[in-house]
Amino acid sequence: MSQIGQDAPPVWRIGTNSFDVSDRVEWEKHVHEARHELLWGSRGTLTAETDDGYFAVPGALGLWIPAGVAHRVVAAAGTAFRCTFVEAEIAPVAPSTTAVVIPEVVRALLDRLEAAPYLAPAARLHAEELALGLLEPVEVATVDLPIPSDERTRRVAEAILADPSDDRTIEDWGRHVGASARNLSRLFVAETGMSFAGWRTRARMRRAIEWLAADHTVVSVSRRAGYATPSAFVQAFRREIGRTPGEYASARSRSARISA
Structure with missing residues (x-):
């Protein structure tokens, strides 16, 4: 290849x-x-x-x-x-x-x-x-997601990107990677400019765009991205991306029609 x-x-x-x-x-x-x-x-x-x-x-x-x-x-x-x-x-x-x-x-x-x-x-x-x-x-929706360089924060970041539905707390992740919750929180802010919670939300949106682009339903994407209900996912998506998942899908569909 x-x-x-x-x-x-x-x-x-x-x-x-x-x-x-x-x-x-x-x-x-x-x-x-x-x-x-x-x-x-x-x-x-x-x-x-x-x-x-x-x-x-x-x-x-x-x-x-x-x-x-x-x-x-x-x-x-x-x-x-x-x-x-x-x-x-x-x-x-x-x-x-x-x-x-x-x-x-x-x-x-x-x-x-x-x-x-x-x-x-x-x-x-x-x-x-x-x-x-x-x-x-x-114009398409993009997500700026800095990846931390510290080994411990990077392990957490990679695990969340692999499974955005993982809802472990910062304390849980600290125990998992061998760091205190306070230190892990400080590292996320220092290396990404975002809190742990903010970074995880952005990571979920990054994967959500990927799945929406592959034509998964909003219900399926909301579940895979770690949201209890589709409405909670739609609200979070709108805050981060500036449009709803449905509007994002419609924009892609219009682009598809233009290219046909």
Whole structure:
């Protein structure tokens, strides 16, 4: 399997790698200095983290990552997606990491460019310019979630991200990692700028966006995110994201219709 952390072969100015993973795969933070990157999915849950935020990439959308931007990517088990590299000399679709609508015609053009690398230069240039020109930036919800570096707080953070429904108290977590509740609380504030409770809420929203992007129901997501009722989850989601889960899903659906 190709490595997402490696640039595509230099086939003209645009090249695409295809990925179909049976198990969860994580590509640690890396940078492509000479190429922009377009991540676009077709099945499953693909997430990316940059300094601009944490993005869940639904099948109807793609994620534009400009050249030189460090990013970490995670593909859930059963995810299929594409990674299109664009030479950095080409003007970026957006100056920062941005979700983009990918119309069906763009998907077809990118597939054609990959399947026929020896197109006549003029035809290929026209197809490349058309594909990039039809990409449309769109606003999506993102969650900024600093990950603590201290071993004890990081263990807690990773456990909560793995299972946001885990409702252990700060005292419980302190006993689990060998730290007092007071010290653990102090570390969370010092390393993330948030209280433990605030960080856990943000972590729940981060996973919730991921699950909503994969078309799980609000009821299912509220339970998996650790909320006793869907209404409690909806209220928390609105406070953190600025819209309800239903409004978030509707925005994604509109983007899907635009891309059809």
